[in-house]
Amino acid sequence: MWPSLSGNGGSDAVNTNEAVRLINREKAVVIDVCEPAEFAGGHIGGARNLPLAQVSEGGKALPANKALPLVVVCASGARARRAAAELRKLGHAQVHVLGGGMNGWRDAGLPVEKSA
Template sequence: MNFLLENWILVLAAVSSGAMLLWPALVRSSQGAALSPAQAVQLINREKAVLIDVCEPNEFAAAHVAGARNIPLASLEGHKSLPSNKTLPVVLICQSGARAGRAAATLRKLGYEKAQVLGGGMKSWRDANLPVEKSAA
């Protein structure tokens, strides 16, 4: 006990550094970590997850995940193509994952508690050699 009192600065530094190391993990767990392509496929197959591509229509036409619905990020709120069952898992996809992250936050505010992002976006999907479609021009 005497050591703690005499070296309170060291103890404070140790506690502070430990808190800083744990903070990113706590934030990630509250927001839901990004899914790998394999995890996304498991959600689709096991829990009937809905795939939503939040890219612009021209990006969606160029290439998208097979079976995905296109709902651009700007028109996401209140879109008629959103699943009516808010308990279904929703996997959000974009080119890199950035727009999908914003879309997931929006959907969680709307009550879709299982809205998750495909980490790495279309690039990670392609890198995993998973099916990609192109829309007719």
């Protein structure tokens, strides 16, 4: 469906199947850059919420090991692409944007968690 959009190996868009593979086989960390209210309304299980405005600050939501793959997600993908650029500047080696964002995740019938 969504082939990698760039060949630079840094911030490739991935489809839901590839995202699941990265999460399950490569221990990718899911970084959800939605606002807290959006995140509470539904997110990928195990995702860490780091709103776009806070990405450049880094923080506890980001893994200390910058070699771990990151899957960045938002509602549709636009904010995730901006966040991916910031994460690369922070030194994260493998940053992937979930093509279609949470909308694509839901459309694929994948599980969504809601915060209490």
